[in-house]
Amino acid sequence: MSSVEAIQLALILPFAGALLIALTGRWPNLRETVTLVIAAALTGVVWSIVPDIMAGGRPHLTVAQLFGDLSIAFTVEPLGMLFAALAATLWIVNSIYSIGYMRGNKESKQTRFYICFAIAIGAVMGVAFADNLLTLFLCYEILTISTYPLVAHKGDKPTIASARIYLGILLGTSIGLLLPAIIWTYLVAGTLTFTPGGILAGNIAGPAMGFMLLLFVLGIGKAAIMPVHRWLPAAMVAPTPVSALLHAVAVVKAGVFTVTKVIIYVFGVETLFAEPAGGWLLYAAAFTIIAASVVALRQQNLKRMLAYSTIGQLSYVIMAAAVLTPLSEIGAAVHIVAHAFGKITLFFAAGAIYTASKKTELHQLRGIGARMPWTMAAFTIGALSMIGVPPTGGFVSKWFILAGAFQSDNYVAIFTIILSTVLNAAYFLPIVFAAWFAKETGDSKPHGEAPFASVLALSLTALATLGFFFFNQGVLDLESQLVE
Amino acid sequence: MSLAAQLPALQIVVPLLTAPVLVLLRGANLAWAAATAASVMAFVIAVALTLEVQSVGVIVYEMGAWPAPFGIELRIDGLNALVLLVITGASALTLLCGRASLAGEIDPDRLALFYAAWLIALAGLAGIAVTGDAFNVFVFMEISSLATYIIIAAGPNRQALTATFKYLIMGTVGATFYLIGVGLVYMMTGTLNFADMEARIGEVTDQRPILVAAGFITVGLALKAAVFPLHVWLPNAYTHAPHIVTAFIAACSTKVAIYVLLRFDFVVFQGNLTGHAFQFASFLAPLALLGILIGSAVAMFEGHLKRLLAYSSVAQVGYILLGASFASKAGITAGVVHMFNHALAKGALFLAVAALAMRLSGLRLADIAGAGRTMPWTAAALALAGASLVGIPGTAGFISKWLLLSAALEQGPLGIVAVVVIVLSSLAAVIYMWRVIERLYFGTPAGNALSASEPPWMLVAGVWVAALANVYFGLMPGLPVGLSEAAAEELLRHLP
Numbered sequence: 001m002s003s004v005e006a007i008q009l010a011l012i013l014p015f016a017g018a019l020l021i022a023l024t025g026r027w028p029n030l031r032e033t034v035t036l037v038i039a040a041a042l043t044g045v046v047w048s049i050v051p052d053i054m055a056g057g058r059p060h061l062t063v064a065q066l067f068g069d070l071s072i073a074f075t076v077e078p079l080g081m082l083f084a085a086l087a088a089t090l091w092i093v094n095s096i097y098s099i100g101y102m103r104g105n106k107e108s109k110q111t112r113f114y115i116c117f118a119i120a121i122g123a124v125m126g127v128a129f130a131d132n133l134l135t136l137f138l139c140y141e142i143l144t145i146s147t148y149p150l151v152a153h154k155g156d157k158p159t160i161a162s163a164r165i166y167l168g169i170l171l172g173t174s175i176g177l178l179l180p181a182i183i184w185t186y187l188v189a190g191t192l193t194f195t196p197g198g199i200l201a202g203n204i205a206g207p208a209m210g211f212m213l214l215l216f217v218l219g220i221g222k223a224a225i226m227p228v229h230r231w232l233p234a235a236m237v238a239p240t241p242v243s244a245l246l247h248a249v250a251v252v253k254a255g256v257f258t259v260t261k262v263i264i265y266v267f268g269v270e271t272l273f274a275e276p277a278g279g280w281l282l283y284a285a286a287f288t289i290i291a292a293s294v295v296a297l298r299q300q301n302l303k304r305m306l307a308y309s310t311i312g313q314l315s316y317v318i319m320a321a322a323v324l325t326p327l328s329e330i331g332a333a334v335h336i337v338a339h340a341f342g343k344i345t346l347f348f349a350a351g352a353i354y355t356a357s358k359k360t361e362l363h364q365l366r367g368i369g370a371r372m373p374w375t376m377a378a379f380t381i382g383a384l385s386m387i388g389v390p391p392t393g394g395f396v397s398k399w400f401i402l403a404g405a406f407q408s409d410n411y412v413a414i415f416t417i418i419l420s421t422v423l424n425a426a427y428f429l430p431i432v433f434a435a436w437f438a439k440e441t442g443d444s445k446p447h448g449e450a451p452f453a454s455v456l457a458l459s460l461t462a463l464a465t466l467g468f469f470f471f472n473q474g475v476l477d478l479e480s481q482l483v484e
Numbered sequence: 485m486s487l488a489a490q491l492p493a494l495q496i497v498v499p500l501l502t503a504p505v506l507v508l509l510r511g512a513n514l515a516w517a518a519a520t521a522a523s524v525m526a527f528v529i530a531v532a533l534t535l536e537v538q539s540v541g542v543i544v545y546e547m548g549a550w551p552a553p554f555g556i557e558l559r560i561d562g563l564n565a566l567v568l569l570v571i572t573g574a575s576a577l578t579l580l581c582g583r584a585s586l587a588g589e590i591d592p593d594r595l596a597l598f599y600a601a602w603l604i605a606l607a608g609l610a611g612i613a614v615t616g617d618a619f620n621v622f623v624f625m626e627i628s629s630l631a632t633y634i635i636i637a638a639g640p641n642r643q644a645l646t647a648t649f650k651y652l653i654m655g656t657v658g659a660t661f662y663l664i665g666v667g668l669v670y671m672m673t674g675t676l677n678f679a680d681m682e683a684r685i686g687e688v689t690d691q692r693p694i695l696v697a698a699g700f701i702t703v704g705l706a707l708k709a710a711v712f713p714l715h716v717w718l719p720n721a722y723t724h725a726p727h728i729v730t731a732f733i734a735a736c737s738t739k740v741a742i743y744v745l746l747r748f749d750f751v752v753f754q755g756n757l758t759g760h761a762f763q764f765a766s767f768l769a770p771l772a773l774l775g776i777l778i779g780s781a782v783a784m785f786e787g788h789l790k791r792l793l794a795y796s797s798v799a800q801v802g803y804i805l806l807g808a809s810f811a812s813k814a815g816i817t818a819g820v821v822h823m824f825n826h827a828l829a830k831g832a833l834f835l836a837v838a839a840l841a842m843r844l845s846g847l848r849l850a851d852i853a854g855a856g857r858t859m860p861w862t863a864a865a866l867a868l869a870g871a872s873l874v875g876i877p878g879t880a881g882f883i884s885k886w887l888l889l890s891a892a893l894e895q896g897p898l899g900i901v902a903v904v905v906i907v908l909s910s911l912a913a914v915i916y917m918w919r920v921i922e923r924l925y926f927g928t929p930a931g932n933a934l935s936a937s938e939p940p941w942m943l944v945a946g947v948w949v950a951a952l953a954n955v956y957f958g959l960m961p962g963l964p965v966g967l968s969e970a971a972a973e974e975l976l977r978h979l980p
Binding site for chain 1: 903
């Protein structure tokens with residue numbers, strides 16, 4: 001199988017899967033088998049492209065030629081490769097988890113859930129492999145729309161109200177800010193194709209460039225930089241597997257991935273570095289990191305706290321990209337992976353706790369470690385990774401971001417990372433401590449672990465969080481191509 | 485002469501001559517079959533003409549072999565071809581799949597007459613789109629309008645009568661204004677042929693009557709095209725007409741008026757009348773912007789599905805005019821492309837509405853709640869067409885929005901205002917379409933929405949053909965964009 005065929009397959013498989021899931025919806029066991037098989041097949045296909053990219057290949061596929069030189073086309077480059085491989089692989093784990101969660105909670109409309117999930121993953125593949133801004137925008141919007149039914153899954157009034165905020169912010173920012181930015185780019189640069197070194201150099205400068213960057217960064221609402229972050233806590237009304245894969249990995253990472261890609265391939269790192277008007281991005285990201293951490297400190301609901309933690313961690317990636325040094329760009333890519341493993345583990349744990357005990361608030365978690373040791377062990381590993389303690393994946397990315405910041409003597413970034421680490425510790429460690437060592441409050445019913453499928457999934461991702469500390473050379477090799 | 489050379493005339497003759505045959509046929513099903521066959525044939529002719537225009541450029545046909553300034557000339561270029569495709573395509577598709585819906589709404593004894601009126605309307609609209617003669621345009625406009633009043637009023641809904649009356653009065657005022665304008669131009673130049681007018685109008689020494697004519701013609705056609713604030717006839721006419729009729733006229737009737745407006749303004753006036761180019765832009769652009777804003781805003785708060793879509797049409801007419809009022813190649817291309825793409829989106833939406841109406845008790849947003857579960861195919865097609873109306877990438881609506889925004893960004897300060905307005909209106913479109921989709925999928929079904937099933941498969945198939953056309957032309961926009969660029973070049977050729 002050539003890499004181009006692999007791209008085609010990677011784009012078709014999830015949608016074919018959605019169709020198969022729809023057809024087999026009446027037989028839940030068969031339906032879940034289809035999901036797992038498609039997820040496994042997709043992962044195989046995506047990983048089969050990796051050697052080609054490692055060797056410096058850039059397979060390209062044009063699907064449709066629109067007017068002018070605009071096209072719907074796909075090209076795989078290191079950053080997209082990493083993102084696609086991450087999302088596809090975690091889809092398998094998440095599907096295993098979903099089976100446990102959805103059945104354990106006797107959720108309704110499970111077929112629609114799995115269909116939309118498959119479509120969303122297909123859109124993520126499109127975002128990851130997009131060759132130009134137009135294709136990326138197309139897949140970005142499909143991702144927004146296909147995840148709406150997942151967020152609104154419960155279907156009651158408050159859920160729909162939250163889902164409206166979700167859709168309103170994501171569609172509103174993308175149509176209102178991102179699309180004009182893309183068209184503006186096309187008018188000044190004459191192309192939208194992602195090109196190493198950027199396409200805007202010499203075409204736009206000064207405050208106009210700063211303003212364009214603003215349109216892009218706020219327009220990519222999925223990156224959840226403040227003040228367009230409100231949709232992420234709102235999305236927490238979704239079933240936990242959705243929060244875990246989509247709102248900790250696929251959707252939000254599609255946002256920071258797009259921002260990173262715009263910085264590297266549209267503006268160009270050197271062009272942006274030479275332009276003082278683009279400097280505000282670093283401060284905006286730093287502010288988001290600190291503010292989100294402070295808000296997370298004050299949350300009472302576990303999933304909402306995790307959501308604000310995600311907002312902060314996403315801005316790590318943006319800030320790393322905005323530091324604009326080679327090491328920090330690698331750090332941004334690595335953090336996409338490291339945070340994915342850690343945060344999906346945390347969400348899996350939150351969902352497992354809900355499935356087993358229906359507990360959702362932080363104060364209810366006292367002493368739960370004794371009842372759910374596997375889950376809470378995984379939670380602890382995830383929390384340590386968020387703080388950035390070795391031996392977890394979070395340490396690796398923080399290392400690179402800090403190294404990049406020192407490289408350019410960027411004290412704002414250094415200070416932000418240190419402060420954020422303290423804040424992360426301040427809101428994660430008390431939970432972990434209370435779960436293991438505090439006495440359980442009286443009124444809770446006895447319960448054990450969540451269904452096996454869920455525990456298996458969260459153990460796997462917790463292992464991956466630890467494993468990434470030791471085995472990260474592949475990712476580093478791949479992403480060092482970004483800055484060559 | 486071979487038959488192929490007669491195609492421009494056949495475009496009008498086929499539906500026009502089939503109409504009296506229908507009156508003789510009488511049987512409802514037979515009449516439907518004949519009307520559909522004539523519409524499909526008209527569509528095939530339009531496709532053939534489009535292919536020919538793509539290869540040779542402009543087709544000129546002399547009626548009765550009389551040369552141009554004396555006889556009537558039919559003249560087809562990229563713009564005409566696109567308008568013809570829209571008109572005949574809409575008629576063919578709506579008739580093909582609309583039989584069951586029409587049979588449910590119209591008295592069976594009158595069905596044959598209804599189809600005859602439909603074909604006359606089609607012949608009139610096609611006639612406007614092929615002729616190169618200003619007075620001929622008026623004749624066909626009257627033919628199509630009178631027939632359109634009949635088919636709008638044909639439904640069981642008694643409110644349709646007052647709606648039609650309103651439309652009749654305003655339409656007649658519009659047509660009369662147009663006729664006054666043409667008369668003044670004829671008085672000063674002695675010709676009715678567009679091309680000939682262009683040549684002679686420059687020789688006129690006293691230009692004041694021509695300026696007055698330009699005013700009359702622009703206002704008259706703006707009335708016909710439902711340009712804000714002359715749109716008041718449109719929401720009622722669309723709402724109370726039989727559903728399939730709404731799908732047909734929403735796809736083409738306002739577009740034909742805009743077509744004539746563009747033709748007249750660019751070919752005859754703009755190049756020859758001092759200051760008219762500025763007049764045109766500074767008159768139409770603000771109206772277009774206001775129409776976009778107000779149409780979208782009203783649609784956001786509208787509770788009836790058909791009225792909601794009708795007000796959205798007011799906004800969409802604004803998009804088309806806005807593009808044209810830039811008077812640049814990019815702008816006109818965007819406007820003309822949007823004529824085509826909006827016809828696709830609105831046609832599909834109103835067909836889906838017709839499908840919903842066949843099974844539900846009403847079309848208020850509360851009535852359609854939960855239909856996404858009982859009528860999944862119809863609802864999905866409606867959602868897809870709605871995405872095109874909003875301008876979600878991958879659909880035809882995105883292409884026109886892209887072109888329009890690019891054209892606006894070339895325009896300087898006015899362009900920035902236009903961009904802001906387009907963006908605001910897109911967001912409004914998200915809101916009003918989302919209200920519909922949310923009701924469809926997340927509303928609790930009540931009344932007969934509980935037991936509703938899919939409408940006849942022909943209708944569902946038709947809705948899906950229209951919805952998928954939105955996706956096809958969103959990914960392969962070569963045909964409409966190519967024709968529109970040719971049209972823009974042809975129109976701009978007449979400017980100094």
